[in-house]
Amino acid sequence: MIDALRELLGPWYLYIKFVHVTFVMVWVFSTAHAYAYYVVPVFKAWRRNPEDEDVIELRDWVMERFDQGVIMEHVAYPIILITGPLLFIAGGWNSSSDWLMLKLAIVVLITLPIEILDYHLSHFGGAKANIRATGDKEAYEAGIHLHWYFLLYSSPVIMPAALLIVFLAITKFSF
Amino acid sequence: MRAKFSGNPARYRLASTVISAYSVLSVYAAFALIKWGLQDETWVFGWKPLLIVAVLIPLYARFCYRWMMRTDAQYGSGSSWQLVATKVKLPEFNPRKKKAPSQ
Secondary structure, eight states, X not given: OHHHHHHHHGGGHHHHHHHHHHHHHHHHHTTHHHIIXXXXXXXXXXXXXXXXXXXXXXXXXXXXXXXXXXXXXXXXXXXXXXXXXXHXXXXXXXXXXXXXXXXXXXXXXXXXXXXXXXXXXXXXXXXXXXXXXXXXXXXXXXXXXHHHHHHHHHHHHHHHHHHHHHHHHHHXXXX | OOOOOOOOHHHHHHHHHHHHHHHHHHHHHHHHHHHHHHHOOOGGGXXXXXXXXXXXXXXHHHHHXXXXXXXXXXXXXXTTOXXXXXXXXXXXXXXXXXXXXXX
8 A cells, every 4th residue: 555655646746845845835834923023022912911992902913913914824734734744655755764753753742732722712612703703701811811921922932843843854854 | 810820940940850861762762772673772771871871861962941941032142132111002814704896
């Protein structure tokens, strides 16, 4: 079965790699600008002035726009998860490749749980626009707080992890 | 009355420790089990990898803690950010909103 797939996908290896690498770049960098120059500055302003209604209005606006903005990242991620295993099969890779096994461990154990939570917070039950539509202001504030916790806790993990993933994929590092 | 955000340095310190321990140990354990289980390689259980893991956990926890504290404006000068009270009309964006039919 795997051999048949390898034979089928083998000639398409570089094309699949092109799709994979392109969407990895989208996944890694598509929200960087909005995060660094909109979300963090506005949330810092809110944390220093938690009662300022103007800052709170701006905070809510930025958070809801950011929920929309991560759509590109969240379209790219499933494509990476599909093309990654295809590359693994097409390229004839196996567990002897240190870089690949380390990369696989980081993807499954670090990025996957973070992205699942991110999907929930940005598009499903935790999406701020959806909560606002219910008219429940306490739930909305709680949703904003939860998302800020998520960004505080996940950003020092996901950013180095993504960089390490790219480093391992390019250098094909071996111990 | 809005609820106060409950983030504080003690909470971030605990979160950093848990996040660091989980990240380093889980990735190391998965990598070691793959190399040992599928490739019969035992070097992953040697003193050097274990030393790297032991050193990396507190270092990475420290990195995460400082990151969280700075991001949450708990410290750092922040002098490049200005907070000037202004009132602006923020645009609404609804990609699903249909255009009104043209006459």
